[in-house]
Amino acid sequence: MSHLLELKGVRKTFGENLVLNDISLNFAQGSATVIIGASGSGKSTLMRCINLLEELSDGQILLEGSDISAYGINLDSVRGKIGSVFQAFNLFPHLTVLENITLAPRLVQGKSKEDATLQAISLLKRFGLEDKADAYPNLLSGGQQQRVAILRAIATEPKVLLLDEVTSALDPVLIAEVLSLIAELKADGITMIISTHEMGFAKRIADSVVFLSGGVVCESGSPQEIFDSPKSPELRTFLAALHDAGRL
């Protein structure tokens, strides 16, 4: 199977600080990859490198075989193919829910207002948010905001969806709302890269799990391999700490 997205020897430094060191990973079409790791291990940085919000210090990123990290590439057109959702929902406060979702389809893909609106409404309907279409983000609950942010990210039908700790700012009930939406998208066959601290969810949704530690891929494999038979001492320590904290 050819890979939709490939990272080859990706490095990222902030000044002296080597945050990602020689990361090579493959992401298959339609797969869900969960990235776990302690705080500061570089999960967010990896995501931000993939959607080109950070410039690589070394290595390559290939999307459908073409190098999107090449110098001089049109960043805007690449970013349009990669959907990103952040921990802080970052909805546009001056736009309604509907306008938030239709903005990129209209501006980036050149869709007509009618088409973009129809598509957005059907997305909102599917996920039970149609009555919020004309609301401004500040009037929504956190879970609703995050779900809208995810719909906004998939409205342009990206090839890959990056979800960076999208539930960290939410309480348990709202987390469940968001996770069930993600599970539905996974069933749709959207390729996803997810960083999360929700290990139960990671086990359920992941096709493969990547454990980052100190900026390197310490261990990767199926959820069973990672959670049930961890090999590296780092992963064992990490899982033990989660276990003690009651999060596993």
Next chain:
Amino acid sequence: MTYTPSTLQQQREDAKRRASRRSTAIALLSTLIFGALLTAIVVNAQGFTAVRESFFNWHYAQKAFPRIFDGILLNLRVLFIAEFFVLIFGLALAIARTTTSPVLYPLRLVATIYTDIFRGMPLLLVLFLVGLGIPGLRLSYVPNSAVFLGTVALVLTYSAYVAEVIRAGIEGVNPTQRQAARALGLSHTQTLRHVVLPQAFRNVTPPLLNDLVSLQKDSGLISVLGAVDAIRAAGIETAQSFNFTPYVVAGGLFVLLTIPLTRYTDWLIRRQDRAQKAQGVF
């Protein structure tokens, strides 16, 4: 859903109403006393009759009014044209100053020098420099009318003020908003136009309106170049009658002009405060 408030709540409401009635009464009373005192002091001043005669003479007010009214219409025209260009240039300067690309450094530098100079220079001086200096150059294609040159001077100065206000607005937009827009694939320009600027303007509407109120009032300064605006018209009337009432009439008209805008600004600030409280932002 309706319900009957408990006696406890009713007592609380009663107490609130009593307290509010009491403070209204106190405010009314103190205003009356203060007004009476002030009137007494002014009326009993030695020169009161003379001042009333030369500043508040009904006869001269009526006589001067038509001319001053024509003058204020000129102020209004100048104001609208100046406002239009001030917003455009101010916005351009603000955008220039908030660019980050190293290629645009010269642009940033020029914009910075411009705002520094025109924010620091007294408007009166700019008026003289433009109003007297430009005609001195004898450029055949530049109109020499006082109104035109006065408007140019206003635009030059106020663009610098407004640019700073808009720049503060742009810088006040959370960088994550820009990032979210870029992550969606919006270009720099699209991000600025659809995400950053709308939020920036919303944040700075009150200070922006304040600047426009000042501009409204300062449009009267073009009279120093000889444009026959309300103040100049009042001056002409005064020169004929040696009575200062026309100036008071012109002043009153300026105040009347600015009141709607200042009240609107107040209202807007209050509304924004409320909206922010609803968001839990302090």
